[in-house]
Amino acid sequence: MEGHGSSLVEGNPWALVGMSGLVILVLAGVSYIGTRKPKRVPGPLQNLLEMAISGLFSFVESVIGPQGRKFAPFMSTLFLYILAMNLLGLIPGFRSPTSGLNMTVALALCSFLYVQFQGIRLNGPWGYVKHLMGEPIWLAPLMFPIHIIGELAKPLSLSIRLFGNIFGEDKIIVILAGMSPFLIKPWLKCLPIQFPMMPFAVFTSLIQALIFMVLTAAYLTLMVGEHEEEPVSASH
Amino acid sequence: MLYFAALAIAVGLGLPIAVLSAALGQGKVGASAMDGIARQPEAAGKIQLSMIIALAFIESLVIYALLMFFLLQGRLPETAAILKTLAR
Numbered sequence: 001m002e003g004h005g006s007s008l009v010e011g012n013p014w015a016l017v018g019m020s021g022l023v024i025l026v027l028a029g030v031s032y033i034g035t036r037k038p039k040r041v042p043g044p045l046q047n048l049l050e051m052a053i054s055g056l057f058s059f060v061e062s063v064i065g066p067q068g069r070k071f072a073p074f075m076s077t078l079f080l081y082i083l084a085m086n087l088l089g090l091i092p093g094f095r096s097p098t099s100g101l102n103m104t105v106a107l108a109l110c111s112f113l114y115v116q117f118q119g120i121r122l123n124g125p126w127g128y129v130k131h132l133m134g135e136p137i138w139l140a141p142l143m144f145p146i147h148i149i150g151e152l153a154k155p156l157s158l159s160i161r162l163f164g165n166i167f168g169e170d171k172i173i174v175i176l177a178g179m180s181p182f183l184i185k186p187w188l189k190c191l192p193i194q195f196p197m198m199p200f201a202v203f204t205s206l207i208q209a210l211i212f213m214v215l216t217a218a219y220l221t222l223m224v225g226e227h228e229e230e231p232v233s234a235s236h
Numbered sequence: 237m238l239y240f241a242a243l244a245i246a247v248g249l250g251l252p253i254a255v256l257s258a259a260l261g262q263g264k265v266g267a268s269a270m271d272g273i274a275r276q277p278e279a280a281g282k283i284q285l286s287m288i289i290a291l292a293f294i295e296s297l298v299i300y301a302l303l304m305f306f307l308l309q310g311r312l313p314e315t316a317a318i319l320k321t322l323a324r
Contacts, residue, residue: 168302
């Protein structure tokens with residue numbers, strides 16, 4: 001898809017890194033401004049940030065259990081960061097950093113290393129290896145490679161899922177926008193037929209960010225869950 | 237020539253088969269979620285959340301097929317080159 005895109009974005013391999021840096025600056029700036037002078041009765045920005053944080057923290061606790069509060073900052077950061085990066089691609093002139101495999105693999109590696117580190121930290125090194133060996137100890141030679149492959153498949157699927165979704169939705173919007181001039185030729189230059197796809201793209205961005213966070217939390221629960229007692233959840 | 241024909245068929249048929257299977261699976265998930273919500277409306281929040289997670293899992297399999305589609309489509313030859321080869 002050629003256009004009159006500037007050389008800053010079009011073929012530049014550092015464009016996505018720059019976009020990601022922009023997202024980081026905006027998120028950090030909003031957080032800094034919102035928490036500079038916290039008031040008892042909060043102003044609008046502080047109120048919004050408090051709503052977001054309390055909602056995300058309680059959601060992470062509902063997935064992991066009552067001890068999930070320690071892990072909630074990382075999960076919430078993951079969610080907000082991925083959400084902001086996904087939504088950035090919908091603004092004309094910007095590209096989603098997550099539409100490149102580099103960024104999604106980096107995020108998946110972060111979540112993978114975080115989960116493994118928490119597993120080693122909370123289970124102890126021997127408990128971590130014992131968890132990988134499975135339940136009946138005489139099945140360990142079979143379960144150990146299977147568990148290792150399973151652990152390695154988790155960041156792979158996380159990265160490809162996020163990359164495929166965001167890249168696919170961006171590609172669909174680009175193809176639809178490129179198709180439009182040929183539909184109504186004489187009196188309307190181009191009909192923006194990609195506009196019905198935009199709300200769907202917003203929905204997909206939200207869902208994919210949520211899925212990434214929920215899956216990381218679920219993997220953490222699997223890794224750490226045998227250490228503490230089972231959290232009492234309101235099940236049927 | 238048979239190679240390119242087979243490649244074209246694979247490119248055309250691979251993704252729709254994945255989409256068909258995923259649609260069946262997601263329909264089953266949605267139906268069970270509806271049943272669950274109808275049986276116990278106060279658990280609707282939890283059931284809805286689990287349904288969305290299950291849907292995203294199934295959809296990610298289709299995304300793998302879409303990536304394979306993009307990879308294979310890059311290997312298809314140009315139509316002009318094929319026509320020139322056939323005309324000789």
